Amino acid sequence: MTDERATTAGPMDAVESANAGQIALLELIARQAPLPEVLDGMARCIERLTPHEVLVSVLLADPDGRHLRHGAAPGLPDFYNEAIDGIATGEGIGSCGTAAHRREPVIVTDIATDPFWADFRDLAGRAGLAACWSTPVLARDGALLGTFAMYHRTPRVPDESDLTLARIFAGTAALAIERHHDEQARLAAEERARAALEELAEAVRDAERRAAAAADLAARMRAAATAQATAPHPEHCQLGGVPPCEAPAEIKIADSWGDAAWGCPDHVEEAIINVRSVFIASEELGGLAAYLNR
Ligand SMILES: [Zn+2]
Structure with a gap:
């Protein structure tokens, strides 16, 4: 992990490598890679870019914005991701539940003492997590799409560049999630159109069958009238x-x-x-x- 970061961030300047990472992500989004792939790539990109160890988590909001589902968190243990999957949004529900509820970043610098983490302190301890900064991911219209969180192994206060990075990647996540929602909506609309067409085709086939039966009956009646x-x-x-x-x-x-x-x-x-x-x-x-x- 340390070597990988050194290789990536070493010769390039941090902004340059951040840009390179973001360009790679935007390419993933542009070619409509599946959302988990994009979010996973984003999380790994940030984990490589930052000079100190950071673990990234993206949670996705349910359509009603009341719960958060697992999106991507390649660096966090499975037991942690499973426990967090489905948490409610609301004041005091960890960093992410609160950030989603407030629609603004929530910086918890020390999970061990922060009241927001009362219900998740043991869980975070088992996962070795000491700080969690969460930024809400918002759509262009302000709707809640999810949260973007950066976890740390030791208590930490963010500096200006940390906050900038969080804002940039929350924006990238918003783009990816909105693109995904648009794609889902397009597929659903296509499916509705296909079903409507099929229904219409069936109605036409039915009308054709009835017209053919009526024509057949008329022909038989004409023949019978002649014969009789x-x-x-x-x-x-x-x-x-x-x-x-x-x-x-x-x-x-x-x-x-x-x-x-x-x-x-x-x-x-x-x-x-x-x-x-x-x-x-x-x-x-x-x-x-x-x-x-x-
Ligand atoms: Zn009659």
């Missing part, structure tokens, strides 16, 4: 109910119980569509038609 034109039949439609239909009887229909009647095309169509057992009494039905013609 010479058969003896009543003058008027028998299907009209009260008052009786005055239209000429053209087509004979029947049902599977042997009842038969003559109707006009409109009433025959209505009967075939609405009564499942009704069919056109076609001569082609052979035995059944003969039976129905009795």
